[in-house]
Amino acid sequence: MASTWSLGNALRGMFTRATIDDDTWENLEDALIQADFGPDLTDSIVEELRASVARFKTTDPADLRRMLRETLEERLARLDPTLKLSARPAVVLVVGVNGVGKTTTIGKFAKFLTNYGRTVVVGAADTFRAAAVEQLATWAERGGASIVKPQQQGQDPASVAFQTVELAQRDGIEIVLIDTAGRLQTKSGLMDELSKIRRVIEKQTDIAEVLLVLDATTGQNGLAQAEAFIEHAGVTGLVLTKLDGSAKGGFVLAVQEKTGIPIKLVGQGEAIGDLTGFTPHVFVQGLLD
Numbered sequence: 001m002a003s004t005w006s007l008g009n010a011l012r013g014m015f016t017r018a019t020i021d022d023d024t025w026e027n028l029e030d031a032l033i034q035a036d037f038g039p040d041l042t043d044s045i046v047e048e049l050r051a052s053v054a055r056f057k058t059t060d061p062a063d064l065r066r067m068l069r070e071t072l073e074e075r076l077a078r079l080d081p082t083l084k085l086s087a088r089p090a091v092v093l094v095v096g097v098n099g100v101g102k103t104t105t106i107g108k109f110a111k112f113l114t115n116y117g118r119t120v121v122v123g124a125a126d127t128f129r130a131a132a133v134e135q136l137a138t139w140a141e142r143g144g145a146s147i148v149k150p151q152q153q154g155q156d157p158a159s160v161a162f163q164t165v166e167l168a169q170r171d172g173i174e175i176v177l178i179d180t181a182g183r184l185q186t187k188s189g190l191m192d193e194l195s196k197i198r199r200v201i202e203k204q205t206d207i208a209e210v211l212l213v214l215d216a217t218t219g220q221n222g223l224a225q226a227e228a229f230i231e232h233a234g235v236t237g238l239v240l241t242k243l244d245g246s247a248k249g250g251f252v253l254a255v256q257e258k259t260g261i262p263i264k265l266v267g268q269g270e271a272i273g274d275l276t277g278f279t280p281h282v283f284v285q286g287l288l289d
Contacts, residue, residue, distance in 0.1 A: 007035040007249060008289050011068075015061040020053060024061065028068075035287075036219050037250030041257060045071060069288055076253055076280035079262035083237070083277070085118075087208050089168035091176045091201055095194065095233050096213035097225045098182035101241035101267070103132065105213050106177050107139025108267060108275035109239075113175050114144035115273075121171075122147045123164030123178040125157040125197060136179055142272050145177070157181065157193060158200040165204045191232040198234070209236050211264065216243040219251050223258065230259055237264035239275075249287040 010031040014024055025046065032042040045068075052067045085092070094109075096102045110120045122140040124133045127150045140147040148164040161178050168176045178201075180194060201207055212235045215222050229235055238259070240252060243266050256263055266283070267275045 005034065007031055007287055010034065011065070011288065015065040017061050019059045020061055020064055024064070025050070028064075032250060035250040036248040036254065038220065038254045041250070041254050045075075065288075069284055072253065072284045072287070073280050076256065076263075076283065079256055079260070081237075081262050081264050081278040081280070083264050084208050085113075085175060087206060088172075088174055089165065089176045089205065090174065090208040091165060091168075091178065091205060092209045092211060093178050093180060093194070093197065093201075093207060093233075094211050094213060094239075095180050095229050095235070096182055097222075097229075100182070100213045100215040100218075100222065102182060102213045103135050103139055103179065104270075105239055105241055105265075105267060105275065106136060106179055107143040107145075108272055109177060109265065110140055110143030110145035111272045112265070112275050112277075118175050119173045120145035120175045120177060121164055121168050121173045123161050123176065124149045125160040125164075126179045126181045127153070127155050127157050127160060128181050132179070146173070158196045161197045162200050162204065165201055169204065187228045191228060194229075194233050207234075209264075210234050211237050211239050212261070213239045213241060214255065216240045216248055216251050219248065220254075223255055230261065235259075235261055237262055239263075239265040239267070241267040243268050249283070252283065 014027045029042055029046055048071055049067055053064060094102060094106055106122060110122060113120050122145045124136050124147060126132045130153050133149055137147050148160060148167055150160050164176055164178060181190060210233055212226055212229050214226055238261050240263060252263060263278045265275055266278050
């Protein structure tokens with residue numbers, strides 16, 4: 001059975017007390033840790049809030065609640081979550097380890113874009129797994145996008161990417177989403193493959209975005225698995241999947257602060273329409289309410 005714990009519920013009792021006391025700070029720290037902010041970020045936030053409470057000489061928990069909301073919004077808003085998709089075609093590489101929901105995310109992203117009237121083509125450049133291509137084709141169709149598949153199993157991924165961009169340029173398709181492999185025998189092989197895809201595309205046009213998909217439920221472990229992509233793939237934005245905003249929402253801020261890369265999309269469910277753009281104000285409201 002799914003947990004009913006949420007940060008908002010955990011904080012509610014704390015902020016309806018008569019005054020800010022030692023228990024308030026201890027409970028706040030515990031709640032932030034449980035919501036997956038991580039120890040370092042939790043310490044930093046609590047320290048900042050203690051300084052604000054002292055500066056304004058307040059003992060009112062309602063003031064502390066407002067300060068917490070403002071602190072989280074301000075930190076999340078330090079990085080720009082805007083998707084840079086104005087080029088035509090706008091080419092987006094989607095990267096991430098296998099199992100994070102990359103394929104479904106591409107389908108959902110296609111749906112998100114077609115809802116705004118954009119035309120989308122998906123390139124199945126994860127050619128090492130035949131099942132991946134078929135799964136992607138299903139999700140692309142659900143998302144209202146066309147797809148370019150490998151002409152034979154094991155086709156060079158860079159050539160699939162090339163053909164996809166070529167089709168978009170020829171047919172006037174606005175957005176190109178390129179799926180990439182999440183696992184090869186070695187990390188260096190995987191990064192070499194990504195570099196080759198980039199080089200081939202960049203001979204045709206600029207790459208608009210490189211989006212790294214992370215599974216929010218795996219928290220810091222998922223981030224550690226993805227570090228090679230951050231280091232070598234020129235990642236411009238993060239997509240968080242499987243995000244239970246109330247229970248593990250702290251990971252959103254933790255991952256952004258740790259990587260210095262903005263979150264651009266969040267997925268909070270399994271349905272085709274469950275991927276949305278990231279808005280710090282809206283996210284914090286959902287986290288605390």
